[in-house]
Amino acid sequence: MTSHAAREGGSRIDRPPLKKRLADASAPYLYTAPALILIVTVMLVPLVLGISYAFRDIQLLNPFSGGFIGLDHFKALSQDQNFYRALRNTLWWTGWSVLLQFVFGLILALLLDKPFHGRAIVQALVFLPWAVPSFLAGLNWAWLFNPVVGPLPHWMFALGLMSEPSNILSDPQLALWGPIIANVWWGIPFFAITLLAALQAIPRDLYEAASIDGAGPVQRFFSITLPFLAPTIAITVLLRTVWISNFADLIIVMTNGGPADRSQIVASYIFTQAFKRLDFGYASAIALVLLMLLITYSMLIVVLRQWLLSKD
Amino acid sequence: MASIDISAIRKSYGILPVLHGIDLEIRDGEFVVLVGPSGCGKSTLLRMIAGLEAVTSGEIRIDGKRVNDLAPKDRDIAMVFQSYALYPHMSVAKNMSYSLRLRKTPAEKIASVVAGAATKLGLDPLMERRPRALSGGQRQRVAMGRAIVREPKAFLFDEPLSNLDARLREQMRAEIKKLHQDLGATSIYVTHDQIEAMTLADRIVAMHGGIVQQVGSPLELYDNPANLFVAGFIGSPGMNFFEGRYMRSGETASFALTGGAVLPLPSTANLPDGSRATLGIRPEHVILGAEGPDAMLAKVDLVEPTGFGIIVHLTLGSVAFKAFTLDRRFLGMQGEVAVRLPVPNLHFFDEAGRKV
Numbered sequence: 001m002t003s004h005a006a007r008e009g010g011s012r013i014d015r016p017p018l019k020k021r022l023a024d025a026s027a028p029y030l031y032t033a034p035a036l037i038l039i040v041t042v043m044l045v046p047l048v049l050g051i052s053y054a055f056r057d058i059q060l061l062n063p064f065s066g067g068f069i070g071l072d073h074f075k076a077l078s079q080d081q082n083f084y085r086a087l088r089n090t091l092w093w094t095g096w097s098v099l100l101q102f103v104f105g106l107i108l109a110l111l112l113d114k115p116f117h118g119r120a121i122v123q124a125l126v127f128l129p130w131a132v133p134s135f136l137a138g139l140n141w142a143w144l145f146n147p148v149v150g151p152l153p154h155w156m157f158a159l160g161l162m163s164e165p166s167n168i169l170s171d172p173q174l175a176l177w178g179p180i181i182a183n184v185w186w187g188i189p190f191f192a193i194t195l196l197a198a199l200q201a202i203p204r205d206l207y208e209a210a211s212i213d214g215a216g217p218v219q220r221f222f223s224i225t226l227p228f229l230a231p232t233i234a235i236t237v238l239l240r241t242v243w244i245s246n247f248a249d250l251i252i253v254m255t256n257g258g259p260a261d262r263s264q265i266v267a268s269y270i271f272t273q274a275f276k277r278l279d280f281g282y283a284s285a286i287a288l289v290l291l292m293l294l295i296t297y298s299m300l301i302v303v304l305r306q307w308l309l310s311k312d
Numbered sequence: 313m314a315s316i317d318i319s320a321i322r323k324s325y326g327i328l329p330v331l332h333g334i335d336l337e338i339r340d341g342e343f344v345v346l347v348g349p350s351g352c353g354k355s356t357l358l359r360m361i362a363g364l365e366a367v368t369s370g371e372i373r374i375d376g377k378r379v380n381d382l383a384p385k386d387r388d389i390a391m392v393f394q395s396y397a398l399y400p401h402m403s404v405a406k407n408m409s410y411s412l413r414l415r416k417t418p419a420e421k422i423a424s425v426v427a428g429a430a431t432k433l434g435l436d437p438l439m440e441r442r443p444r445a446l447s448g449g450q451r452q453r454v455a456m457g458r459a460i461v462r463e464p465k466a467f468l469f470d471e472p473l474s475n476l477d478a479r480l481r482e483q484m485r486a487e488i489k490k491l492h493q494d495l496g497a498t499s500i501y502v503t504h505d506q507i508e509a510m511t512l513a514d515r516i517v518a519m520h521g522g523i524v525q526q527v528g529s530p531l532e533l534y535d536n537p538a539n540l541f542v543a544g545f546i547g548s549p550g551m552n553f554f555e556g557r558y559m560r561s562g563e564t565a566s567f568a569l570t571g572g573a574v575l576p577l578p579s580t581a582n583l584p585d586g587s588r589a590t591l592g593i594r595p596e597h598v599i600l601g602a603e604g605p606d607a608m609l610a611k612v613d614l615v616e617p618t619g620f621g622i623i624v625h626l627t628l629g630s631v632a633f634k635a636f637t638l639d640r641r642f643l644g645m646q647g648e649v650a651v652r653l654p655v656p657n658l659h660f661f662d663e664a665g666r667k668v
Contacts (some may be wrong), residue, residue: 026357036376175610185520203395203397205393205395205397206397206399208362208364208391208393208397209391209393209397209458210399210400210410211363211364211385212362212363212364212384212385212389212390212391213383213385213411213414213458213462214385214411214414214415215385215410215414216385219414223399223410224399226402228401
């Protein structure tokens, strides 16, 4: 507008003063500055700092550490058998936790979608585990698995699943299953809540039309419920996978990665390196590898989703 | 194709009764319209025939076979919903073939039946589209296509045109009627729109408060309504009602309107002397600009031209009523006008609202 007027008039008088032009040009930057500064300080600075640790020798108890060491941490990491076991355990932990949480969450959501007497109270109760702090949940389950104070080993012994009432958390072969069971208990409500919301958004008359068209309950589930839930399932499974693979609380509380690092996942291994051995540099290097793996996974999912959408 | 027999059907939700004993026989190939205001139970009755609502008591028979306890899929009926209820993640072709695919019909048969229905409904260019890419009228057609590919025993329509605009509704109404003439399928159609009921039905079932008020051909209901409800519900603009007292003296009688005017009647009706009654007359039967001894002066309140004719709002005494005329002379009418209520066109209803 102003430049247009200036061209038409051809005189310098039409041009607004320098101060006004400066203010106009800088206005958008000034408006966005507070948000940008906040994002940079809160998100980017810690990220860059953390990444830089991965290339430096930072040990909390060694005042002479702190120097740049290049890729030394990654070389050490490539020969670290504990890291590879933690990586395998992460797959195991994440896979079973997400799968069981999803399956039980879906079953629960389908049950809660049917009207019955006292449904509101049952719904509220079902969502309770989600409100329990993860450390409390971990302690609780650790005690349940403990044959001295908890009933579970005795029940499993009585059912013939165990040769003696022992603690599975101290069995190297089974230790990871303790936190997985606790995690499933703790995470079912998340899937139940989100899937129930998606279920309730499905128009009821579609089910009626399908039943008149001749579909039984199983056919209705596969031709109506599942297609409607698919987007929600995709996004919740993606979210939970990233979340659970980073989620070390239950393992730290229940087994502390033991016995003999057998239940260590990458996230808990990072925690152990950083806060038990106080080697921040090595911990940051592991964290960077985990970050790369998760970014790769997310990208694959996004690409897969795009491909599915374009195929449609 | 099949007959449908409904006997002594009742429906209650908890302690709340919504249908009080419905009896209805629908003949093979007949087009029956259930009509009534919202909440009269017409949709509930239709959903009970479809098997979407449980029957509290009574019996429904399709083709002579009791279906009370059969699941919807085993009743061999098709239904068109008000919301269309198309499967949004399937193409038009998939929507129409869903029921056939569930029945494991051979692929060639499905293709030919679906193609035939698509041609009949003018859906050929749309077969690969998703429902959200269709207009309201097209979705309505797909919903009907989904119903006709199965060749079911009966078609059920639950207010199928309510979501369309007026012009499209008129067009689809004619298409449904044509389709019924082609297929000759037993059809039950629920609507609250009495024009749809009048134009489509072989027989109309007028319902109110969970009770069947009258069953008959459209013109029977129009010309000879069984009670005040049917008289008021069928016809637009609706029938005029005047409350008053029936007076009888020997062979002659008269009707004293509540407003004070007295209408002489040459013949007697089957009403006791001095009883309260309601007189009804359709707006098109009111004669405007009348002369003669039985003409009454009415005040003109409002004149509404509809293009086809003119609706005149009048007040006689203190009772408001309407007249409908095709005569454009009355367009600029003001003040008072002489009206006559011709006796052959009068309907009398007793105190309980029954026609006498």
